Amino acid sequence: MPRPRGTHDARAELRGRAATINDIARLAGVSKKTVSRVINQSPLVRADTREKVETLMREVGYVPDPMARGLAFRRSFLIGMIYDNPTAQYIVDIQYGALDALRDSGFELIVHPCDSRSPGYIDGVRRFVQLQKLHGVMLVPRVSEDQALADMLDELGCRYARIAAVALDSPERMVVTHDRDGGAEVADYLQTLGHRELAMITGPATYRSAMERSEGFIGALRRRGIEIPPERLAEGGYTFESGVAAAERLLALPAPPTAIFCGNDEMAAGVYRVAVRAGVRIPQQLSVVGYDDSPLATRLWPPLTTVRRDTRDTGRMAAALLLQNSTASGVRLSVRPHLVVRDSCGPPA
Structure with a gap:
C-alpha cells in the first residue's frame, strides 16, 4: 500500500475537483472497502485507521454519495x-x-x-x-x-x-x-375584544387545513351565539393576491366587518394592502388575524396577531x-x- 500523503499534498492533488472514495483510499493508504466501512460506521475498522480516514475526509471535504451508498x-x-x-x-x-x-x-x-x-x-x-x-x-x-x-x-x-x-x-x-384548535382560539380572542361583526378569508376549499381552520373559527363563534353571514366568508388561495381580492370585496360591503380572520399570513398581508388604500386604520378601525406566524407577521406594521404552529x-x-x-x-x-x-x-x- 502507498504511504498516506500529507494534508497539503492531498489538497493540492485534488484542487479543482471533488474527491472520490477511490481518492480517499489511495491517499489514506487503505482499501476502498475500508473507507466504505468507515463511512458506514462499521465496527470492523481499527480505531487508528478510522481516525486517519475520517481526518482525511474532513480535510479534503469529501462527502459520501448517498446514491452510491444505496447501491x-x-x-x-x-x-x-x-x-x-x-x-x-x-x-x-x-x-x-x-x-x-x-x-x-x-x-x-x-x-x-x-x-x-x-x-x-x-x-x-x-x-x-x-x-x-x-x-x-x-x-x-x-x-x-x-x-x-x-x-x-x-x-x-x-x-x-x-x-x-x-x-x-x-x-x-x-x-x-390540529388546525381546528387554532381557528377556535382566534374566535375566542376576537369575541373577548367585543367583535361581533366578523369575517373570514379561508384557504382553498380543497385543502383540509382550510376546512379545519374555518370550521374551528365558525364553530367557536356559533357556540357564543355569533353567526357569520355568507357574504362575510371569502375563499382565498393562501396567496397575497387572493387576500387582496377577498379584502376588496369584504371592505366594500354596506356593513363592513370590524375584524377579519385570514387563513394564513400571506392573505392577511393582502388585507393590510387594501386597508391602507382605503384609509382604514389597523387596529383602530379593523382588526386582522393571520395564521402560521411566518416571518412576514413581524414585518408588517402594525405587527400581525397570528396563530403560531411550529412548522x-x-x-x-x-x-x-x-x-x-x-x-x-x-x-x-x-x-x-x-x-x-x-x-x-x-x-x-
Missing part, C-alpha cells in the same frame, strides 16, 4: 419530500426541520414539487419514488390529504409520513397539526418518523397551535 447496501439513503403548496415560507421551514432530523444520519433530502390538480400527478410521484429508490417520503399538505397517493406508496412498499390538520392514517405515519418542528417530526427502525410505535405525533397576540387587533370602534 452498496441495496437500500437508499434518500428521503423524498413531496409537496404542492403555494406558501413558499412554509415549504422552506418544513425543509429546515427535515434537515435537522437528517443531520448526521447519513440520509439526504430530495424534494419533488408537483401539481396535485394534474390528472397524472400520482403517476409522476410513482416514477420519482421508483427512480430514486427512496427510503421514505414526507407528504406535505395538500398532497398529504390525498388517500390515493398514500395507497400508491403503500402498494410500492415505500414508507411515508403525512403532515395533516387531522389524523388521516395510523400513528406511525402521521404528524397532526420547522413539524418537518423534523415527519422526517424522524421515516428514520425509526420500528414502524409500529403507536404514538401519534402532534404540533399544537397557539395564538400570538401582537398589535393588529383591538376593540371594535
Whole structure:
C-alpha cells in the first residue's frame, strides 16, 4: 500500500475537483472497502485507521454519495419530500426541520414539487419514488390529504409520513397539526375584544387545513351565539393576491366587518394592502388575524396577531418518523397551535 500523503499534498492533488472514495483510499493508504466501512460506521475498522480516514475526509471535504451508498447496501439513503403548496415560507421551514432530523444520519433530502390538480400527478410521484429508490417520503399538505397517493406508496412498499390538520392514517405515519384548535382560539380572542361583526378569508376549499381552520373559527363563534353571514366568508388561495381580492370585496360591503380572520399570513398581508388604500386604520378601525406566524407577521406594521404552529418542528417530526427502525410505535405525533397576540387587533370602534 502507498504511504498516506500529507494534508497539503492531498489538497493540492485534488484542487479543482471533488474527491472520490477511490481518492480517499489511495491517499489514506487503505482499501476502498475500508473507507466504505468507515463511512458506514462499521465496527470492523481499527480505531487508528478510522481516525486517519475520517481526518482525511474532513480535510479534503469529501462527502459520501448517498446514491452510491444505496447501491452498496441495496437500500437508499434518500428521503423524498413531496409537496404542492403555494406558501413558499412554509415549504422552506418544513425543509429546515427535515434537515435537522437528517443531520448526521447519513440520509439526504430530495424534494419533488408537483401539481396535485394534474390528472397524472400520482403517476409522476410513482416514477420519482421508483427512480430514486427512496427510503421514505414526507407528504406535505395538500398532497398529504390525498388517500390515493398514500395507497400508491403503500402498494410500492415505500414508507411515508403525512403532515395533516387531522389524523388521516395510523400513528406511525402521521404528524397532526390540529388546525381546528387554532381557528377556535382566534374566535375566542376576537369575541373577548367585543367583535361581533366578523369575517373570514379561508384557504382553498380543497385543502383540509382550510376546512379545519374555518370550521374551528365558525364553530367557536356559533357556540357564543355569533353567526357569520355568507357574504362575510371569502375563499382565498393562501396567496397575497387572493387576500387582496377577498379584502376588496369584504371592505366594500354596506356593513363592513370590524375584524377579519385570514387563513394564513400571506392573505392577511393582502388585507393590510387594501386597508391602507382605503384609509382604514389597523387596529383602530379593523382588526386582522393571520395564521402560521411566518416571518412576514413581524414585518408588517402594525405587527400581525397570528396563530403560531411550529412548522420547522413539524418537518423534523415527519422526517424522524421515516428514520425509526420500528414502524409500529403507536404514538401519534402532534404540533399544537397557539395564538400570538401582537398589535393588529383591538376593540371594535
